[in-house]
Amino acid sequence: xxxxxxxxxxxxxALLLIAATxxxxxxERSWSRWDRPEGPLAETGYQAFxxxxxxxxxxxxxxxxxIDKVSAPAxxxxxxxxxxxxxxxxxxxxESGKGGDSQLCQSNAENLLPHGFAVTNYLPQRAIQTPLKFxxxxxxxxxxxxxxxxxxxxxxxxxxxxxxxxxxxxxDAVRNAVLDPSLTAGKIMDAYDQACPNDxxxxxxxxxxxxxxxxxxxxxxxxxxSETGKYGLPYHGAQMKDAAxxxxxxGRTRPFRSIVRVALNLPGEENYAYSKIxxxxxxRRDLRPRxxxxxxxxxxxxxxxxxxxxxxxxxxxxxxxxxxxxVRTAAAYTEELGLSIPVPSFAETFPKHLPDPTxxxxxxxxxxxxxxxxxGYRPVGGGQWVAEGRWIxxxxxxxxxxxxxxxxxxxxxxxxxxxxxxxxxxxxxxxGSGPAVAAQEQRLRDAGAAAxxxxxxxxxxxxxxxxxxxxxxxxxYRLGHPLYFPACPSGQADCDETKLLASAPPCSEDDPxxxxxxxxxxxxxxxxxxxxxxxxxxxNGSIPNARQLINLEPRPxxxxxxxxxxxxxxxxxxxxxxxxxxxxxxxxxxxxxxxTELGNSNRGHDFPPWxxxxxxxxxxxxxxxxLAYLKTL
Amino acid sequence: xxxxxxxxxxxxxxxxxxRLEAVSVTLLLLAxxxxxxxFGGLVAGDADFFRAHASAWVSALLATPALSVFVRxxxxxxxxxxxxxxxxxxxxxxxxxxxxxxxxxxxxxxxxVFQRQGFLVAAPIFLIQAIWPLDVALAWTRRxxxxxxxxxxxxxxxxxxxxxxxxxxxxxxxxxxxESLVLGLVQAAAVLLAGLLRKLDREGAA
Numbered sequence: 118x119x120x121x122x123x124x125x126x127x128x129x130x131a132l133l134l135i136a137a138t139x140x141x142x143x144x145e146r147s148w149s150r151w152d153r154p155e156g157p158l159a160e161t162g163y164q165a166f167x168x169x170x171x172x173x174x175x176x177x178x179x180x181x182x183x184i185d186k187v188s189a190p191a192x193x194x195x196x197x198x199x200x201x202x203x204x205x206x207x208x209x210x211x212e213s214g215k216g217g218d219s220q221l222c223q224s225n226a227e228n229l230l231p232h233g234f235a236v237t238n239y240l241p242q243r244a245i246q247t248p249l250k251f252x253x254x255x256x257x258x259x260x261x262x263x264x265x266x267x268x269x270x271x272x273x274x275x276x277x278x279x280x281x282x283x284x285x286x287x288x289d290a291v292r293n294a295v296l297d298p299s300l301t302a303g304k305i306m307d308a309y310d311q312a313c314p315n316d317x318x319x320x321x322x323x324x325x326x327x328x329x330x331x332x333x334x335x336x337x338x339x340x341x342x343s344e345t346g347k348y349g350l351p352y353h354g355a356q357m358k359d360a361a362x363x364x365x366x367x368g369r370t371r372p373f374r375s376i377v378r379v380a381l382n383l384p385g386e387e388n389y390a391y392s393k394i395x396x397x398x399x400x401r402r403d404l405r406p407r408x409x410x411x412x413x414x415x416x417x418x419x420x421x422x423x424x425x426x427x428x429x430x431x432x433x434x435x436x437x438x439x440x441x442x443x444v445r446t447a448a449a450y451t452e453e454l455g456l457s458i459p460v461p462s463f464a465e466t467f468p469k470h471l472p473d474p475t476x477x478x479x480x481x482x483x484x485x486x487x488x489x490x491x492x493g494y495r496p497v498g499g500g501q502w503v504a505e506g507r508w509i510x511x512x513x514x515x516x517x518x519x520x521x522x523x524x525x526x527x528x529x530x531x532x533x534x535x536x537x538x539x540x541x542x543x544x545x546x547x548x549g550s551g552p553a554v555a556a557q558e559q560r561l562r563d564a565g566a567a568a569x570x571x572x573x574x575x576x577x578x579x580x581x582x583x584x585x586x587x588x589x590x591x592x593x594y595r596l597g598h599p600l601y602f603p604a605c606p607s608g609q610a611d612c613d614e615t616k617l618l619a620s621a622p623p624c625s626e627d628d629p630x631x632x633x634x635x636x637x638x639x640x641x642x643x644x645x646x647x648x649x650x651x652x653x654x655x656x657n658g659s660i661p662n663a664r665q666l667i668n669l670e671p672r673p674x675x676x677x678x679x680x681x682x683x684x685x686x687x688x689x690x691x692x693x694x695x696x697x698x699x700x701x702x703x704x705x706x707x708x709x710x711x712x713t714e715l716g717n718s719n720r721g722h723d724f725p726p727w728x729x730x731x732x733x734x735x736x737x738x739x740x741x742x743x744l745a746y747l748k749t750l
Numbered sequence: 751x752x753x754x755x756x757x758x759x760x761x762x763x764x765x766x767x768x769r770l771e772a773v774s775v776t777l778l779l780l781a782x783x784x785x786x787x788x789f790g791g792l793v794a795g796d797a798d799f800f801r802a803h804a805s806a807w808v809s810a811l812l813a814t815p816a817l818s819v820f821v822r823x824x825x826x827x828x829x830x831x832x833x834x835x836x837x838x839x840x841x842x843x844x845x846x847x848x849x850x851x852x853x854x855x856x857x858x859x860x861x862x863v864f865q866r867q868g869f870l871v872a873a874p875i876f877l878i879q880a881i882w883p884l885d886v887a888l889a890w891t892r893r894x895x896x897x898x899x900x901x902x903x904x905x906x907x908x909x910x911x912x913x914x915x916x917x918x919x920x921x922x923x924x925x926x927x928x929e930s931l932v933l934g935l936v937q938a939a940a941v942l943l944a945g946l947l948r949k950l951d952r953e954g955a956a
Contacts, residue, residue: 120767127774131781138785245797332792433796551865592926593799595855595866 148238149246151439159458162450166275167257168227169443170237171425172244172434174251175291177330178236181252182221183308184294191294194286194357196704203231206290207281207367207679209263209273222313223250232273233257240333242340244434248322249329254428256421256447259284259370259394262650264466264683271466271683276454277650278394280368280658280690281680283708288429289351289363295337296351302331347384358679358707364716366708367678369393369658372427377535379426380542382582389529389716393658398455399646400448404504406630410656411531412512412641413540415620415633421448422600423543432546432590432598441599455646456501463649463685463748470685472745480746483739487724491521491642495750502644512629512639524640525721530656531638538579540622540634545587549604550597552615560623561587603633648750652689653678659712659719662689663747668729669740672719677701678708688747769831776812776835780842783808787846802850803926805843807933810917813840814937818944820910822951825903828896834889840913841882848879871924874916885909914941 154161176184184192185202192202204210208231221229226236235253238246262279264271294300306327310316318326356362365371372392374385392410400408400417407413408420421444422435434440454460464471472480481497488494491513493504504510508521515528541564545557565580590598597604603620605612619625624632645651654660664687665672676692679701684691693706701709712719727736787804794800816836823829856862864872885906889895898906914937921934 121770124767124770124774127778128770131774131777134781134785138781138788142788243792243795243797245792593796596857596859596862 144248145246148248153442158446158449158453162446162453162458163275165256165443165446166450167233167255167261168235169255169447170235170239170253170437170440171255171428171443171447172239172241172430172437172440173254173258173425173428174237174239174241175234175254175287176252177305177333178221178223178226178230178250178252179309179313179326179330180305181226181230182223183305183312186308186312187300187304188294188297191297191353192290193354195355196358196707198704200705202290206283206287207279208258208287209233209261209279212270220312222309222316223318224313224316226250226252231258233259233261233279239434239437239440240329241337242431242434243336244431244437244440247325247329249326249333254284256397256424256451258282259424259428260397260451265680266467266683266685272461274461274466274650276398276451276460277396277647278368280394280653282394283357283363283365283367284370284428285365286352286357286363289353289357292341292348292351293353295334296341300334302327302334305330347378349386355707360709360711360714364389364714365391366710368653370428372424373530373533373536373539375429376423376427376539376543377533379429380546381535381538381579383535388533390531390533391657391716392530393653393656395656396647396651397451398460398650399502399644400451401453401456404502404646405643406510407635407641407643410640411635411637412639412643413635413637416602417448417452418445418600419602419633421445421451422547426543426546433593435547435600436594436598438599444600460647460650462647466649467685470748472748476742476745477749478746479739480742480744483743484746487743493644495646497746497749499749502646504644506642509642509644510630511642512637513642514637514639516638522724523721525723526640526655527657527659527716527718527720528638529716531640536636540624540632540636542583543634544602544622545583546590547598547601548587548591548594549601549614552618553601553604553621554591554597556618556621557587558584558591560621564623646750648747649685649688652683654689655719655722657717659710659717660689661692662687663744664688665692665729666722667740667743667747668723668725668727669732669737669744671729672712674713674719675699675709675711677703677706678710679703679706681706685748688744772831772835776832776839780812780839783812783843784846787843798850798854802847802855803929805847805850806920807929809840809843809847810921810933810937812836812843813913813917814940816840817910817914817937818940820906821941821944822948824907824910826948826951830896834895837889838886841886844879844882871920874912874919878912878916881909881912 154164194205197205201210204212210231219225219229230236230252233255235255236250237253238248238250239253240247240249241251257275259279259282260277261273261275262277262281263273352362360366369391371385371388371390373390374388377383377385377388395410399405400420402417407415408417414420414423425444426432426435430440435444450458478497481494484494490507491509493502493506493509495502511521512519513521513524515531517523541560545561548554549557561580561584565577565584568574568576568580603614603617605614605617620631620633622632622634624635626632629635629637640656648663652662654663654666660666660672661676661681662684664670666689673692673694675695677695681690681693683689693701693703695709696702701707711717732740787801787808790804791797791801813836816833819833819836820829823833852858852860852863860876863875888902888905892902894902917937918934921930922938925931925934
């Protein structure tokens with residue numbers, strides 16, 4: 118009898134467990150339901166660019182709602198000066214004071230999270246979907262911004278780099294917060310319930326959320342903890358705005374340090390490649406055949422893949438159909454943004470500062486003399502950018518190879534250690550299908566053999582590691598990773614993928630222009646449309662405004678960065694001067710940009726090569742005219 | 751006479767209880783294996799990838815007792831409840847494996863499996879996806895399932911062999927990871943042991 122009961126009990130238990138597992142799988146399907154958006158690119162593209170899922174989940178929304186309550190020490194910089202933590206990191210928040218003090222909750226997260234945050238239900242890295250909502254970065258977190266002028270704040274402009282964003286500091290704050298041993302899912306949930314008493318999450322969902330939050334927290338804590346050997350302990354407090362600690366500062370990141378760490382698993386401490394978050398307008402391939410400051414990437418989808426991969430998206434997350442679609446659509450959007458999708462012009466943003474038309478006309482002639490060869494031009498009176506010129510779409514080699522005027526800008530962006538390992542590694546990060554996957558494997562083997570032959574055993578070991586990783590990934594993405602490249606466009610029957618492989622690393626084309634990924638020690642001559650939205654200038658953001666860029670005024674050696682004012686007349690930012698003690702004491706403009714530091718040089722790009730201190734009147738009026746024309750670009 | 755009836759009933763009762771026990775044990779193992787394979791995916795790096803693999807591992811584990819019983823008893827003694835239950839549970843997990851392996855990793859594109867794994871690996875996998883469920887279906891519908899004769903007997907032998915060989919090739923020969931190799935070797939050892947016991951049985955009987 119007892120035996121019977123035990124057995125019957127066993128059967129019931131087994132059936133319950135099976136039912137529970139099936140139930141979970143069924144719920145998973147409902148959590149991961151996704152319908153591909155339909156509509157014109159201006160809408161779907163904007164949607165993807167600003168609200169898409171890219172595998173950049175930062176925090177659970179319920180945690181984001183209470184960071185100031187449960188993780189204040191990790192997030193405060195002591196330089197808030199009355200600002201919210203989000204705004205202190207430079208995210209785009211509502212400063213109108215209207216929705217000012219309403220509490221962020223899960224129900225209003227889409228509206229109250231800073232602009233450019235998406236709400237997704239992907240778990241970071243592993244990309245499993247659960248009911249727990251995450252606040253996630255998108256392209257727009259970095260590539261959207263506003264201009265602060267004496268008259269007020271401009272609209273949010275999609276596609277310009279956010280000049281105030283301190284994304285590395287924010288990353289450190291998150292790492293700091295999750296390492297906190299006293300932080301628990303229960304503590305977060307309790308604080309959230311107090312802050313958002315009207316939240317209507319059902320009982321079951323809540324339990325699942327708590328479970329998932331707890332799993333997320335312990336996962337990210339152990340991951341962050343295990344990486345301190347590579348990344349060090351995060352900075353906190355005022356260190357976050359101190360160039361001695363986080364040298365990137367507002368509006369810049371260190372994407373190549375990240376990619377060296379992520380793709381190569383090598384340390385990036387000595388990487389001084391500081392990149393200004395660039396404007397991403399008019400990326401269409403006829404205008405901009407290669408992207409990034411060094412022209413290292415050809416395909417627009419690959420550009421946006423690298424962007425989010427460097428920002429921390431996992432290869433796995435990027436393989437999810439929704440994420441891959443967002444990456445593609447955001448890329449397509451940047452190709453048309455500024456062309457068929459309008460971007461506000463200088464005149465629209467600053468109607469009170471219109472340049473004088475005769476000046477513009479005269480300035481165009483100056484521009485043609487000094488600039489158009491490298492950048493092409495936009496006809497006076499508007500119209501599409503004309504990508505013609507002697508040097509446009511060429512690599513400007515640091516060593517002067519290839520001829521052309523000498524650029525002379527800071528070299529660190531293109532000379533960092535391990536740069537030459539990147540093309541093959543990045544390419545093999547996304548296993549292809551068919552001929553591509555075989556070629557990837559073979560080329561990794563060849564790289565190892567070549568290193569051995571060249572007498573570099575450690576490098577041979579490195580390629581061996583890359584190969585091991587690749588072989589695992591190849592099993593994982595059996596049909597090829599959805600973002601692998603170079604791939605034939607779907608529906609193009611006469612395209613032969615084998616032929617494309619010559620352009621894949623190590624590229625065997627005779628001309629680097631034809632290569633998918635390059636590591637040329639060069640900067641690339643590209644158009645500069647919407648020039649007024651590109652300040653501070655150059656790849657490292659070392660020149661605050663265009664007056665200084667064209668040598669109408671001396672370039673400041675040291676200036677303060679943060680919430681700088683925009684000066685439409687100078688076409689760029691007001692370079693706040695450091696105080697007498699050499700420090701940036703205004704908490705809102707607290708980062709000291711010192712152009713004498715490695716990677717920060719503001720030298721070079723001296724076109725025309727005139728000394729601002731000894732300008733003749735004729736030169737001065739030419740440059741004033743040039744400046745007027747630049748406002749129309 | 752009067753005492754015989756209750757005894758017969760009692761023996762039927764005991765058989766029932768034994769059957770119930772077999773059902774509850776296999777079902778529990780199936781449930782736990784299924785749950786581990788599915789929920790394990792939440793902890794693993796790549797959920798789909800883990801689930802596809804773990805379901806195959808659980809299938810191999812559940813098939814192992816069935817294969818052992820089969821090798822020891824086939825043609826000698828009735829195969830019995832344990833064989834039938836484990837054999838069925840193993841197949842259930844193989845179907846789960848199909849769902850994740852073909853459905854999630856290959857997006858139901860069967861041709862791509864051949865492309866990716868080559869004909870020699872892919873063909874047997876698809877073949878047992880047909881043979882195994884058929885054999886399970888026969889075991890639950892034919893009266894002579896425990897003591898098959900004639901063509902059915904050949905069929906059973908073929909099905910058992912096909913499943914065993916497929917596991918052996920994909921787990922041991924291709925050993926994609928340590929887990930697979932260990933499981934494959936355990937299964938092979940168990941089957942080998944059953945074969946030895948079968949030999950001993952005969953010698954003992956002789």
